[in-house]
Amino acid sequence: MLADHQDDCKIICGGQSLLIVMRQGLVVTDFLIDIKGLNEMSYITYGEKEGLKIGATTTHRTIEKSDLLKQKYPVLVAVEKKVASIQVRNWGSIGGNLAHGDSSGDLAPTLIALDATVKLSSSKESRVLPLEEFYTGLFETAMEKNELLTEIQVPPVPPRTGAAYTKFNLIENDQGIVGVAAAVTLDPAGICKDARIVLSNAGVTPIRAKSAERVLIGNRRGDSLLAEAGVAAAGDADPVSDIHATERHRRYLVGVLTRRMVKLAWERAAGQA
Numbered sequence: 001m002l003a004d005h006q007d008d009c010k011i012i013c014g015g016q017s018l019l020i021v022m023r024q025g026l027v028v029t030d031f032l033i034d035i036k037g038l039n040e041m042s043y044i045t046y047g048e049k050e051g052l053k054i055g056a057t058t059t060h061r062t063i064e065k066s067d068l069l070k071q072k073y074p075v076l077v078a079v080e081k082k083v084a085s086i087q088v089r090n091w092g093s094i095g096g097n098l099a100h101g102d103s104s105g106d107l108a109p110t111l112i113a114l115d116a117t118v119k120l121s122s123s124k125e126s127r128v129l130p131l132e133e134f135y136t137g138l139f140e141t142a143m144e145k146n147e148l149l150t151e152i153q154v155p156p157v158p159p160r161t162g163a164a165y166t167k168f169n170l171i172e173n174d175q176g177i178v179g180v181a182a183a184v185t186l187d188p189a190g191i192c193k194d195a196r197i198v199l200s201n202a203g204v205t206p207i208r209a210k211s212a213e214r215v216l217i218g219n220r221r222g223d224s225l226l227a228e229a230g231v232a233a234a235g236d237a238d239p240v241s242d243i244h245a246t247e248r249h250r251r252y253l254v255g256v257l258t259r260r261m262v263k264l265a266w267e268r269a270a271g272q273a
């Protein structure tokens, strides 16, 4: 159906984001292709070699309640608890959340910090893309018109790795004014071997705070290192001023949340949290 209608259709899954933009008249379409009932695209599997695979129509609530994820990727469960309300989580899907391309989305930063990839499939072929490369602009993705996001893949978490995510918002479980995800991998001596820091709602797409990552790699944890990483992340951000916060306030928040999330991720990597 997508191959036949790619120029005059939209995919709908839970409708939790699409219906809002349709009601606002921002999206007008002749056809909706409803994939909510494609149960074969709703699954969570894990293998020691291939890692985690989540089908695109899997709901937020299924992820939040998954015992497998609680054990293997607890940060994803924690993130889901911060997404919207239970009602929205019961109906909205991980595929819809990522494909919507909203830079304030909570899942993308954490998944990018975990080095996730997405599988995009047309009726003819499939390709796998790093989630980091999926976002190309404001509500824009690298998905072609004839493609469906079918699966989210997360590699096994390396030993001595911890991850954390938080967002700053005025109303609990509302979309974040900014958010920060951090993943830290330590060597056996407790020195940072790898770090990935990803910002939400601090630019038109999720942003890797690469200068902040460089500050951490090769170093031991300390208050001045965390502070330096926060300052670097604030510089990596590219926020705008809007009714929720000024650009300056967003940068300040990025600095604070980066410090806190790197500390928490580091403690988790060291088995202290």
Ligand SMILES: Cc1cc2nc3c(=O)[nH]c(=O)nc-3n(C[C@H](O)[C@H](O)[C@H](O)COP(=O)(O)OP(=O)(O)OC[C@H]3O[C@@H](n4cnc5c(N)ncnc54)[C@H](O)[C@@H]3O)c2cc1C
Residues within 6 Å of the ligand: 010, 011, 012, 013, 014, 015, 016, 017, 018, 019, 035, 056, 057, 060, 082, 083, 084, 085, 088, 091, 092, 093, 094, 095, 096, 097, 098, 099, 100, 104, 105, 106, 107, 147, 148, 149, 150, 173, 174, 175, 176
């Ligand atoms: C009140 C409210 C509060 C919210 N708060 C948060 C929050 O705090 N954090 C957060 O991250 N999100 C939040 N959201 C957004 C919501 O979580 C997700 O965007 C939603 O889950 C999208 O999933 P869906 O299945 O409903 O997608 P839909 O609305 O059906 O689709 C969204 C977009 O993705 C496309 N699409 C859907 N599935 C696919 C697919 N498999 N392949 C290709 N394209 C696809 C659609 O064409 C559409 O463009 C909130 C939403 C509401 C209504």
